[in-house]
Amino acid sequence: EVQLLESGGGLVQPGRSLRLSCAASGFTFGDYAMHWVRQSPGKGLEWVGFVSSISYFIDYVDSVRGRFTISRDNAKNSLYLQMNDLRPEDTAVYYCARIIDVGQIGGYFDKWGQGTLVTVSS
Amino acid sequence: DIVLTQSPLSLPVSPGEPASISCRSTQSLLHTNGHTYLNWYLQKPGQSPQVLIYMGSNRASGVPDRFSGSGSGTDFTLKISRVEAEDVGIYYCMQPLRTPFTFGGGTKVEIK
Numbered sequence: 001e002v003q004l005l006e007s008g009g010g011l012v013q014p015g016r017s018l019r020l021s022c023a024a025s026g027f028t029f030g031d032y033a034m035h036w037v038r039q040s041p042g043k044g045l046e047w048v049g050f051v052s053s054i055s056y057f058i059d060y061v062d063s064v065r066g067r068f069t070i071s072r073d074n075a076k077n078s079l080y081l082q083m084n085d086l087r088p089e090d091t092a093v094y095y096c097a098r099i100i101d102v103g104q105i106g107g108y109f110d111k112w113g114q115g116t117l118v119t120v121s122s
Numbered sequence: 123d124i125v126l127t128q129s130p131l132s133l134p135v136s137p138g139e140p141a142s143i144s145c146r147s148t149q150s151l152l153h154t155n156g157h158t159y160l161n162w163y164l165q166k167p168g169q170s171p172q173v174l175i176y177m178g179s180n181r182a183s184g185v186p187d188r189f190s191g192s193g194s195g196t197d198f199t200l201k202i203s204r205v206e207a208e209d210v211g212i213y214y215c216m217q218p219l220r221t222p223f224t225f226g227g228g229t230k231v232e233i234k
Contacts, residue, residue: 035223037171045163045171045214047223061222095170099218103155106218108176109163115170 002026002111004096009116012086022079022096022113030054030074033099035109036081038092048094051079064090086120093117124149124217128226136234141202143229145215150195151178159219162191162200165228166211174213175200207233 008020022034036048049060051070058070069082079096094116097109125148135141151159158178163171173182175191178198188203202209210233215226 044212044228045165045216045225047216047221047225050221050223059221100176102159102177103153103157105153105155105157106159106220106223108161108173108182108218109171110173110182112170112172 002098004098004111004113006094006096006113006116009094009118011119011121013122014087014120016086017082017084018086018118020081020083020094020116020118022081024077024079024098027098029072029077033057033101034072034079035097035099036070036079037095037097037109037112038090039095039115040089040092043092046092048081050099083118086118088120091118091120123222124151124220124224126215126217126224126226128213128215128229130229131227133229133231134234135202135205135231137207138204141205141209141231143200143213143215143231145193145198145200145226147196147198147217149219151198151217151219152195153219158194159217160191160193160198161216161218162189163214163216164209164211165214166208169211171214202231205231205233 005023033052035050067085071080096113098111099107101107162175165171179191212228
């Protein structure tokens with residue numbers, strides 16, 4: 001069974017850092033690009049960024065570019081999101097998601113983790 | 123960035139009745155490779171989102187056939203032929219054509 005399990009969320013003060021992890025199981029992790037999506041409390045979904053299968057391509061939404069870093073370790077079947085200089089507006093549930101590529105351009109998220117809550121507050 | 127606008131924001135539906143959600147894009151989501159890059163997700167209360175429809179009109183594995191997606195270019199529609207109680211939640215369209223991937227604002231479907 002395909003599973004994605006996020007961890008590392010919690011309460012953090014503005015300006016501090018946090019590292020989220022996403023542990024993958026039940027599939028060949030290194031065959032898939034992986035994405036992070038977040039959802040602020042009571043709000044909609046926002047794409048955060050992605051890393052390609054062998055980390056050749058990485059991209060971010062502008063609001064986190066320069067502060068967040070996505071990485072992966074295919075040997076450990078793990079995806080990471082390093083979040084620096086956190087702001088109150090980064091408060092959200094963070095999901096990792098596997099994408100099924102279609103046409104080598106984009107695709108669709110077929111599996112999502114359960115999410116981990118990050119709260120940025122003093 | 124590609125902006126997706128969903129309507130309505132809220133959709134009360136009686137069980138067994140049809141429902142329709144619109145998603146409009148500021149740019150065409152049809153790629154020269156022939157694929158239409160528009161997906162539909164449902165987030166049930168307290169759960170992670172789940173894919174319903176991908177590439178405009180393809181039903182994902184395990185999704186009941188009462189769900190259908192249509193449209194092209196910039197205008198898309200998700201239809202539920204007969205709403206059931208388990209269909210309540212927030213529906214989102216999403217474009218994976220180019221980064222940043224973007225989502226519509228969501229449509230909350232509830233049972234009357």
